[in-house]
Amino acid sequence: MSSRLRQVLHINLSEKESRIDERPELFDTYLGGAGVASKLLEEECAPRVDPFSPEAPVIFAVGPFTGLLPSMVKTVAMFKSPLTGNLGESHCGGHFATALRFAGFGAVVVKGAADIPSVVLIEDTDVRVEAAASLWGLSPLQVEKSLRSPSQEGMESVASIGIAGENGVYYSGLITDRYHHFGRLGLGAVIGAKKLKAMKIHGTGEIPLERPTEFKDFYEEIHRRVVQTEEMRKYHDLGTPINVMMLNELGALPTKNFSQPKFERAEEISGERFLETLLERKISCPGCPVACIHLGGLRTSFSPQHELGRKEAFEELDLVPYNYEPVFALGSNLEIGDAQSVLRLIGKCERVGMDAIMTGSVLAWLTEAVEKGLIPRQEIGDLEPRWGDAATYSKIIENIALAKNQFYKRLALGTSAAAEKYGGKDFAVSIGKNSPAGYATGYGFVVGTLVGARHSHLSNMGYSIDQKAVKSNLSFEQIVEKIADEEDWLYVYYSLIGCYFARGVYDEETIAKALDLIGLTKTGKDLRDLGNEIFQRLYRFKVREGFNLAREEIPKRMSEIETPYGKLDPNRLREMVQHYIRIRQRQGLPLRRDDEALAELLSPTAER
Amino acid sequence: MRFHIEVEHPERCIGCYSCLYACSRHLYNTVDPTRVAVFVRVNKSLENPFNVIACRFCAQPECALVCPQGALEALPEGGVTLTPSKCAGCKNFDCIEACQLGALVLDRRTRVPVICDRCGDCAKFCPHDVFRYEEMKT
Numbered sequence: 187m188s189s190r191l192r193q194v195l196h197i198n199l200s201e202k203e204s205r206i207d208e209r210p211e212l213f214d215t216y217l218g219g220a221g222v223a224s225k226l227l228e229e230e231c232a233p234r235v236d237p238f239s240p241e242a243p244v245i246f247a248v249g250p251f252t253g254l255l256p257s258m259v260k261t262v263a264m265f266k267s268p269l270t271g272n273l274g275e276s277h278c279g280g281h282f283a284t285a286l287r288f289a290g291f292g293a294v295v296v297k298g299a300a301d302i303p304s305v306v307l308i309e310d311t312d313v314r315v316e317a318a319a320s321l322w323g324l325s326p327l328q329v330e331k332s333l334r335s336p337s338q339e340g341m342e343s344v345a346s347i348g349i350a351g352e353n354g355v356y357y358s359g360l361i362t363d364r365y366h367h368f369g370r371l372g373l374g375a376v377i378g379a380k381k382l383k384a385m386k387i388h389g390t391g392e393i394p395l396e397r398p399t400e401f402k403d404f405y406e407e408i409h410r411r412v413v414q415t416e417e418m419r420k421y422h423d424l425g426t427p428i429n430v431m432m433l434n435e436l437g438a439l440p441t442k443n444f445s446q447p448k449f450e451r452a453e454e455i456s457g458e459r460f461l462e463t464l465l466e467r468k469i470s471c472p473g474c475p476v477a478c479i480h481l482g483g484l485r486t487s488f489s490p491q492h493e494l495g496r497k498e499a500f501e502e503l504d505l506v507p508y509n510y511e512p513v514f515a516l517g518s519n520l521e522i523g524d525a526q527s528v529l530r531l532i533g534k535c536e537r538v539g540m541d542a543i544m545t546g547s548v549l550a551w552l553t554e555a556v557e558k559g560l561i562p563r564q565e566i567g568d569l570e571p572r573w574g575d576a577a578t579y580s581k582i583i584e585n586i587a588l589a590k591n592q593f594y595k596r597l598a599l600g601t602s603a604a605a606e607k608y609g610g611k612d613f614a615v616s617i618g619k620n621s622p623a624g625y626a627t628g629y630g631f632v633v634g635t636l637v638g639a640r641h642s643h644l645s646n647m648g649y650s651i652d653q654k655a656v657k658s659n660l661s662f663e664q665i666v667e668k669i670a671d672e673e674d675w676l677y678v679y680y681s682l683i684g685c686y687f688a689r690g691v692y693d694e695e696t697i698a699k700a701l702d703l704i705g706l707t708k709t710g711k712d713l714r715d716l717g718n719e720i721f722q723r724l725y726r727f728k729v730r731e732g733f734n735l736a737r738e739e740i741p742k743r744m745s746e747i748e749t750p751y752g753k754l755d756p757n758r759l760r761e762m763v764q765h766y767i768r769i770r771q772r773q774g775l776p777l778r779r780d781d782e783a784l785a786e787l788l789s790p791t792a793e794r
Numbered sequence: 795m796r797f798h799i800e801v802e803h804p805e806r807c808i809g810c811y812s813c814l815y816a817c818s819r820h821l822y823n824t825v826d827p828t829r830v831a832v833f834v835r836v837n838k839s840l841e842n843p844f845n846v847i848a849c850r851f852c853a854q855p856e857c858a859l860v861c862p863q864g865a866l867e868a869l870p871e872g873g874v875t876l877t878p879s880k881c882a883g884c885k886n887f888d889c890i891e892a893c894q895l896g897a898l899v900l901d902r903r904t905r906v907p908v909i910c911d912r913c914g915d916c917a918k919f920c921p922h923d924v925f926r927y928e929e930m931k932t
Contacts, residue, residue: 254825256812281840284811288826327839330838330839331839334838338833338836340827340828341827364840365840365841390902391826392818392824392825392828393824394823394824395825398819398823468808469809469840470808470810472809472811473810473811474810475808475812475921476810476921477922505841
């Protein structure tokens with residue numbers, strides 16, 4: 187086995203066939219992760235393909251340091267998103283990346299569709315598609331327990347969809363190894379449309395070290411920085427829910443459907459409160475010593491006849507992973523000021539396999555729409571959502587996951603689509619058709635989420651640029667320029683593909699040194715050019731699929747909430763997007779409707 | 795430098811596999827989760843605590859007792875030493891079966907068991923104090 191990535195596994199579910207392509211140049215040029223996935227997406231995804239058609243590809247890619255260096259633990263998935271009708275990109279931790287790499291693969295392309303519920307079983311280079319009706323309808327946890335093999339050799343991962351994915355919820359995810367998620371943009375529904383319930387990957391290969399002595403010293407230095415310095419401490423200690431109080435004090439914690447920047451009960455859903463009252467365990471991804479995955483314990487009593495004795499002995503314990511985004515989305519944004527209720531809603535999303543951020547966004551919009559009388563009474567039935575009413579929200583989540591009737595099927599399309607049907611677009615908090623993360627930090631966050639290729643706060647760190655901008659008086663042009671630079675650079679990092687939390691440890695120099703140790707020579711400039719190239723490839727895909735940045739609307743609600751800048755001026759937001767378009771156009775990226783190149787791309791005859 | 799190493803608190807394991815990666819780097823200049831002398835085992839689901847297993851340096855090691863070739867020999871300080879030339883050609887691998895703890899695996903590439911050489915790297919790279927270890931006085 188080589189120390190560098192070289193193989194792409196292609197699986198065709200319709201034919202139950204697979205083949206392995208040797209592509210060393212693909213990995214040497216684009217590293218892995220987002221870089222390799224973007225290239226495979228370009229090769230494999232036909233223009234304007236229906237995300238639910240057998241032709242729609244799902245691509246997974248790991249990176250050159252997967253299994254080799256600390257915190258290089260994630261897998262990138264790319265696909266056509268049902269939610270946005272455009273680029274789907276989602277990143278996941280857990281055992282998936284290492285299992286795939288030790289099986290010998292740098293990337294997997296899944297196409298076609300099975301005729302009955304099926305699983306993909308990858309045992310090193312032995313790849314099978316098998317019938318699995320017995321797993322259909324089960325939760326990802328039950329699937330994991332069924333598929334994980336007693337053999338303990340090598341690395342193993344189980345990824346599965348829940349009932350939300352089976353039923354085509356546009357924001358359902360693929361859950362891996364119980365606690366990790368390809369959560370965003372609807373990969374679960376795409377996999378569900380292929381009748382694929384789960385994938386099990388078992389890898390027993392190796393990655394030989396080319397320059398072992400140097401490599402071991404280098405590893406030790408990175409390990410030391412990750413474990414012993416302050417660089418990643420917050421992720422281990424309080425975890426990301428540290429943000430609840432930090433943002434609340436800053437006046438940037440989105441509350442009640444992004445109508446307020448502070449939550450009066452923030453303390454009760456703070457990272458500190460979770461730590462004191464609910465935390466049971468912390469776990470890591472293989473290869474990362476940080477243990478950022480915080481598991482909270484949900485205790486439910488058995489039926490009364492079993493309750494003689496100590497109460498705790500007669501409770502089932504369900505461990506639910508929590509971090510900041512679900513806590514904001516299902517907590518402050520729904521005015522739920524009680525950590526245990528928030529954890530129960532997160533647990534509900536886990537069991538059905540639904541993205542917690544978009545679920546929270548839909549519920550928040552729905553609550554406001556019902557208050558404003560936009561939803562016909564007969565559609566709501568007796569499940570009337572009210573701010574803070576976790577029990578009702580939980581039942582609504584279940585009904586969405588089950589696609590119970592026409593009303594819940596509409597909610598299953600996401601916030602924008604639901605508002606298209608019922609009205610209330612002004613307060614449908616959706617940017618680029620995705621639900622934004624929990625940062626009412628201002629211009630950088632809104633513009634960054636809109637212009638980001640996958641409309642994520644992790645696309646370009648706009649929320650973090652805001653916090654610096656307020657302190658150091660960055661001009662609005664400078665904020666936009668930083669957003670563009672950050673996104674290019676992060677596409678280098680997402681090609682490696684490291685955990686976002688460790689981005690500070692892997693600076694340009696460290697990455698160049700690491701690449702050198704596996705025989706790849708790249709200068710800082712090479713890397714930055716590569717990041718820009720990957721970004722441009724993804725944006726060309728977006729434009730081809732109909733994305734038009736100049737015509738994207740920012741919901742009015744984003745200008746109604748107080749932020750650390752005050753209320754955001756809609757004209758300024760537009761100017762910032764225009765400035766961004768100019769920056770990208772200077773780099774040769776066609777982004778405007780009046781561009782000739784774009785017009786050509788959009789004409790239906792030019793496609794095939 | 796050699797260490798006495800003991801898996802003292804397996805329940806503290808966070809599943810980072812730093813021990814296991816360190817072990818194969820040290821023994822074979824590779825990263826190979828199948829060629830290691832320390833194991834992180836998942837019990838059906840990640841919701842269950844991990845189990846960490848490593849050689850306990852037994853006084854009367856069962857692996858050596860069953861070795862028909864005399865390739866595995868008990869050491870006075872506990873544990874075993876392997877003479878690969880004597881091991882080569884044995885296809886029984888009774889030693890692997892014999893270890894009741896499950897702390898011995900076969901290196902599938904060289905067809906001999908993987909023996910801990912007490913380097914202590916597993917313990918040094920553990921961020922959560924699963925291991926107790928101390929330098930051995932010779």
